Amino acid sequence: xxxxxxxxxxxxxxxxxxxxxxxxxxxxxxxxxxxxxxxxxxxxxxxxxxxxxxxxxxxxxxxxxxxxxxxxxxxxxxxxxxxxxxxxxxxxxxxxxxxxxxxxxxxxxxxxxxxxxxxxxxxxxxxxxxxxxxxxxxxxxxxxxxxxxxxxxxxxxxxxxxxxxxxxxxxxxxxxxxxxxxxxxxxxxxxxxxxxxx
Amino acid sequence: xxxxxxxxxxxxxxxxxxxxxxxxxxxxxxxxxxxxxxxxxxxxxxxxxxxxxxxxxxxxxxxxxxxxxxxxxxxxxxxxxxxxxxxxxxxxxxxxxxxxxxxxxxxxxxxxxxxxxxxxxxxxxxxxxxxxxxxxxxxxxxxxxxxxxxxxxxxxxxxxxxxxxxxxxxxxxxxxxxxxxxxxxxxxxxxxxxxxxxxxxx
Numbered sequence: 582x583x584x585x586x587x588x589x590x591x592x593x594x595x596x597x598x599x600x601x602x603x604x605x606x607x608x609x610x611x612x613x614x615x616x617x618x619x620x621x622x623x624x625x626x627x628x629x630x631x632x633x634x635x636x637x638x639x640x641x642x643x644x645x646x647x648x649x650x651x652x653x654x655x656x657x658x659x660x661x662x663x664x665x666x667x668x669x670x671x672x673x674x675x676x677x678x679x680x681x682x683x684x685x686x687x688x689x690x691x692x693x694x695x696x697x698x699x700x701x702x703x704x705x706x707x708x709x710x711x712x713x714x715x716x717x718x719x720x721x722x723x724x725x726x727x728x729x730x731x732x733x734x735x736x737x738x739x740x741x742x743x744x745x746x747x748x749x750x751x752x753x754x755x756x757x758x759x760x761x762x763x764x765x766x767x768x769x770x771x772x773x774x775x776x777x778x779x
Numbered sequence: 780x781x782x783x784x785x786x787x788x789x790x791x792x793x794x795x796x797x798x799x800x801x802x803x804x805x806x807x808x809x810x811x812x813x814x815x816x817x818x819x820x821x822x823x824x825x826x827x828x829x830x831x832x833x834x835x836x837x838x839x840x841x842x843x844x845x846x847x848x849x850x851x852x853x854x855x856x857x858x859x860x861x862x863x864x865x866x867x868x869x870x871x872x873x874x875x876x877x878x879x880x881x882x883x884x885x886x887x888x889x890x891x892x893x894x895x896x897x898x899x900x901x902x903x904x905x906x907x908x909x910x911x912x913x914x915x916x917x918x919x920x921x922x923x924x925x926x927x928x929x930x931x932x933x934x935x936x937x938x939x940x941x942x943x944x945x946x947x948x949x950x951x952x953x954x955x956x957x958x959x960x961x962x963x964x965x966x967x968x969x970x971x972x973x974x975x976x977x978x979x980x981x
Contacts, residue, residue: 630907631903649870653867656867665851668854670847672846680877
């Protein structure tokens with residue numbers, strides 16, 4: 582367990598579900614300890630509320646569930662929209678990525694996956710073309726989630742039908758990717774993260 | 780829609796629709812509850828991601844995704860916790876219930892997931908919920924009920940509905956008390972009594 586005064590995020594070395602918060606913390610310029618594990622030992626599991634990673638520690642406050650961690654950090658840094666309606670439109674997109682898209686490419690059925698990408702990323706692309714942001718009039722966690730989700734599918738390669746997500750097909754999401762990757766913290770995180778399969 | 784009443788649309792099966800339905804009924808919300816048989820092409824075009832559930836508030840604000848809907852309703856009723864940390868614990872519980880309890884339970888009920896998963900969920904998740912309630916009285920650790928308590932109640936209620944009651948016997952007194960608390964709520968009692976049977980057991 583970390584004794585550091587900065588928050589810590591514990592997850593496997595791979596990107597997986599840990600990447601959303603890693604990218605978010607990096608984007609917001611929040612110093613944190615990035616703890617990676619190769620497996621969940623019995624000793625570690627005993628400290629996890631539901632026996633799962635990622636886990637985020639902020640002082641003596643402990644939090645699990647990847648989307649919850651991201652929303653907590655975003656909420657603390659005014660990155661969840663400007664009002665109640667915006668906050669839950671952000672939430673709607675975060676949940677869509679986490680609950681509908683991510684599980685689908687773990688057991689991919691190509692035709693289903695293709696339709697899923699068209700439905701979701703098509704909707705995101707359209708919204709970005711119309712207003713420049715996924716929710717409201719500024720960048721929020723929704724934009725970051727779509728960027729990370731999009732980027733991760735492409736990283737996973739053809740097993741995740743990554744060729745469906747081309748810059749040509751989704752130019753605005755490609756711009757979103759450029760926007761986040763030009764951020765100093767995100768650029769540094771990308772440069773330093775290890776090469777992994779997942 | 781010319782009415783100013785909020786509306787909620789989902790199928791007859793409980794699964795994900797029951798969470799917003801329980802939430803709305805708990806607060807005694809006067810809303811139009813649409814039990815949808817199927818999503819035709821015309822209707823699908825109006826849905827953000829082509830999916831249900833859909834909630835339309837009285838001012839026309841539209842929201843999809845089960846948890847987003849429940850949290851939005853809860854936020855309007857100060858039912859998400861009193862601090863950013865309490866709220867995060869509520870969120871953590873919601874994610875755990877949705878992803879790791881309701882969905883696998885539904886899949887087992889549908890026959891597409893191994894039944895053994897139920898024992899793991901009961902020993903891991905329901906035991907955690909029971910221990911938290913024994914220690915704190917409320918799931919999010921504050922001084923009152925929140926959406927986290929409601930979600931845990933719905934999960935417990937749903938697993939009994941799915942036929943797993945015997946696995947709970949005498950093991951979870953605090954979850955039993957939580958169930959009794961929510962089922963004594965007038966709106967919830969009415970909903971349980973009047974909801975249609977999907978005929979599919981899920």
